[in-house]
Amino acid sequence: xxxxxxxxxxxxxxxxxxxxxTDFIRxxxxxxxxxxxxxxxxxxxxxxPNGYLHIGHAKSICLNxxxxxxxxxxxxxxxxxxxxxKEEVEYVDSITADVKWLIDGWAEDRLGLKPAGxxxxxxxxxxxxxxxxxxxxxxxxxxxxxxxxASDYFQPLYEYALxxxxxxVAYVCDLSPEETDRYRGSPDRPGQDSPFRDRSIAENLDLFxxxxxxxxxxxxxxxxxxxxxxxxxxxxxxxxxYRIRHAEHHHTGGAWCIYPMYxxxxxxxxxxxxxxxxxCTLEFEVHRPxxxxxxxxxxxxxxxxxxxxxxxxxxxxTIMSKRKLLQLVNEKLVFDWDDPRLPTISGMRRRGVTPxxxxxxxxxxxxxxxxxxxxxxxxxxxxxxxxxxRAQRRLAVIRPLRIVITNYxxxxxETVAATNNPEDPGAGVRQVPFGRELYIEQxxxxxxPPPKYFRLxxxxxxxxxxxxxxxxxxxxxxxxxxxxxxxxxxxxxxxxGGATANRKVKGTIHWVSAPHAIEAEVRLYDRxxxxxxxxxxxxxxxxxxxxxxxxxxARCEPSLGEARPExxxxxxRLGYFCLDPDSQPSTDRARLVFNRTITLKDTWAKEAxxx
RNA sequence: UGCCGGAUGGUGUAACGGUAGCACAGCAGACUCUGGAUCUGUUUGUCAUGGUUCGAAUCCAUGUCCGGCAGCCA
Numbered sequence: 192x193x194x195x196x197x198x199x200x201x202x203x204x205x206x207x208x209x210x211x212x213t214d215f216i217r218x219x220x221x222x223x224x225x226x227x228x229x230x231x232x233x234x235x236x237x238x239x240p241n242g243y244l245h246i247g248h249a250k251s252i253c254l255n256x257x258x259x260x261x262x263x264x265x266x267x268x269x270x271x272x273x274x275x276x277k278e279e280v281e282y283v284d285s286i287t288a289d290v291k292w293l294i295d296g297w298a299e300d301r302l303g304l305k306p307a308g309x310x311x312x313x314x315x316x317x318x319x320x321x322x323x324x325x326x327x328x329x330x331x332x333x334x335x336x337x338x339x340x341a342s343d344y345f346q347p348l349y350e351y352a353l354x355x356x357x358x359x360v361a362y363v364c365d366l367s368p369e370e371t372d373r374y375r376g377s378p379d380r381p382g383q384d385s386p387f388r389d390r391s392i393a394e395n396l397d398l399f400x401x402x403x404x405x406x407x408x409x410x411x412x413x414x415x416x417x418x419x420x421x422x423x424x425x426x427x428x429x430x431x432x433y434r435i436r437h438a439e440h441h442h443t444g445g446a447w448c449i450y451p452m453y454x455x456x457x458x459x460x461x462x463x464x465x466x467x468x469x470x471c472t473l474e475f476e477v478h479r480p481x482x483x484x485x486x487x488x489x490x491x492x493x494x495x496x497x498x499x500x501x502x503x504x505x506x507x508x509t510i511m512s513k514r515k516l517l518q519l520v521n522e523k524l525v526f527d528w529d530d531p532r533l534p535t536i537s538g539m540r541r542r543g544v545t546p547x548x549x550x551x552x553x554x555x556x557x558x559x560x561x562x563x564x565x566x567x568x569x570x571x572x573x574x575x576x577x578x579x580x581r582a583q584r585r586l587a588v589i590r591p592l593r594i595v596i597t598n599y600x601x602x603x604x605e606t607v608a609a610t611n612n613p614e615d616p617g618a619g620v621r622q623v624p625f626g627r628e629l630y631i632e633q634x635x636x637x638x639x640p641p642p643k644y645f646r647l648x649x650x651x652x653x654x655x656x657x658x659x660x661x662x663x664x665x666x667x668x669x670x671x672x673x674x675x676x677x678x679x680x681x682x683x684x685x686x687x688g689g690a691t692a693n694r695k696v697k698g699t700i701h702w703v704s705a706p707h708a709i710e711a712e713v714r715l716y717d718r719x720x721x722x723x724x725x726x727x728x729x730x731x732x733x734x735x736x737x738x739x740x741x742x743x744x745a746r747c748e749p750s751l752g753e754a755r756p757e758x759x760x761x762x763x764r765l766g767y768f769c770l771d772p773d774s775q776p777s778t779d780r781a782r783l784v785f786n787r788t789i790t791l792k793d794t795w796a797k798e799a800x801x802x
Numbered sequence: 803u804g805c806c807g808g809a810u811g812g813u814g815u816a817a818c819g820g821u822a823g824c825a826c827a828g829c830a831g832a833c834u835c836u837g838g839a840u841c842u843g844u845u846u847g848u849c850a851u852g853g854u855u856c857g858a859a860u861c862c863a864u865g866u867c868c869g870g871c872a873g874c875c876a
Contacts, residue, residue: 213816214815218818237876238876239875239876241875241876271876273875273876274875274876276875277875277876367874368873368874371873371874372872372873375872376872377804377872378804378805378871378872379803379804379805380804380872381804382872409874410874412874413874422805423804423805423806424804424805424806424871425804425805425871425872426871426872428872431873431874433874434874435874436874450874452873452874452875452876453875453876454876457876473806473807473808473869473870474869474870474871474876475870475876476806476807476870476871477805477806477807477870477871478871479806480806500807502808502869507813513876555814555815555825555826556814556815556825557814557815557816558815559808559814559815560807560808561807561808561809561814561815561869562807562808562868562869562870563813563814563815564813564814565813565814565826566812566813566814566826566827568813568826568827569813569814569825569826569827571826572825572826572827573826575838575839579838579839584836610835613836613838613839614839643837645837646837654835655835656835656836657835658835660835687835692835696835697837698835698837699834699835699836699837700836701836761836761838763836763838764836764837764838765836766838791836791837791838791839792837792838792839793837793838794837794838795837796837797837798837
């Protein structure tokens, strides 16, 4: 994905070259280009600003921006903001930031924006009034750029609606919402014509104008397309085009009290922006005839956009519904939209997942019309694969057990050389302090270990990574019988370069020098849900994992005091970690907070479970 | 019982009338100063039944199962 065969873009972030993806949508785009249908491909990513973006949106972003970069096109970012009661600027801002983060270094030169404040102005094309707002690509135009907004087209949309009325294919209907439902019929029973269906064009014009002027309360009238109340496709049974909402809009303020419906706004927004391929998810498939109907009725002078549908992403052990994510946030079951346990883009970013990993994941799952359920293990693999290549290795002990090397001179210390990244020799080495008193992981000692346990046991030997082989001579317990300290001896010749350096011991464990260690809060995350399909039946909240967050105080090697928020770390043998924004910069009151992005694969855990 | 769409190993995805492949997961082994990484091997699949064809996952027919659609949400 980072090196499409159709372009010379070099691999990003050291990721290996991957062939350009192919799928049925890219096939269509390639064929359309081949047939000379378009001079330039324009796609769009059109979220509604009513929540934060999640990994399902990431799939769509990768598809739409991926097509733009592979076919030398553009992908517009557009707020699909036609419902003032659900949308907020906070969401506009988070969406914009998340998109930019995800495409950075990959397709940021394909991001279609427009000068701030610009709306679609009428022009004359082939003797017809036309509205066209082509994208400005990339920054540096002097002008401040912003995303597109469907709400910037409210005036053109209103003009188009008037045209449908004048043409006699749209009418003002006085039915209440409940009556409208009843008249619509059901999937296997045709609907009935509204009693207001045959109003004169003049009356419709008058009424629609007065709707816009604010003469009628919410819910009293709608503008409807006049299509066919007996159509087998429900969306062709005189769908509502406009409804009355006396509500403040986050982008247009109080300018309007009638708002277009999705079906009316979307196809025309696509047209206005010159979109060639309007790619959406499967549930809009039945809307496509309406999408086409509206555009065709208006006899527009430029080429029409075409809609294509693909299957949205479903992932095991999580939920994707914006409504349910909002519920978790509102009910404080998670801290916020960027809670690292959430599948939101901002949550995953905070957790330490990189954009490269997300893109690689999108590449691997592909694009089809089959509505499946993707194993979260595919995501986890993409994350580990990416982090393994980029993470700086560090030593940190999450649940400390004190040990004393009795034959190491008191008061003495030294430093040992530690490899920063075995996957990247260029990353070099660092010096880590070593001394008589250390911390090791509680898990790395067992008094009565099971078979095949390679770590420390009474009388047993283990290698301290980058340092000496030690032998456990004695386990000291407290009054309750729990082991609180280990007395060990070291083979002082077994350090790298020493006489017995090549002695084989079965286990190697990590450690930290006790007097040099710095403390850090470490947040250990696990799956948010305990079942693969929390959405499947009943209340998803009953499947919340009570152990999805565990906070511990870890002892870390001193170099972690200079940890940087943009870097990724592997705490050796534990997992991948990154600095959380809750951390305070290194002052005398420094506070370090790390998030565990993901554990290392643990085949021992599997082995232990098997018993 | 209306309309639209879909069905390939456990999961996701390729094969576009010519040897069913890849990834994840699983299993077995090698290697390892991370029980990580890496490497090797390996179990498991074309929804069913007919038809066309020298040859069908692919084309046709019938059936089965699954998903979506009845907001003045998107």
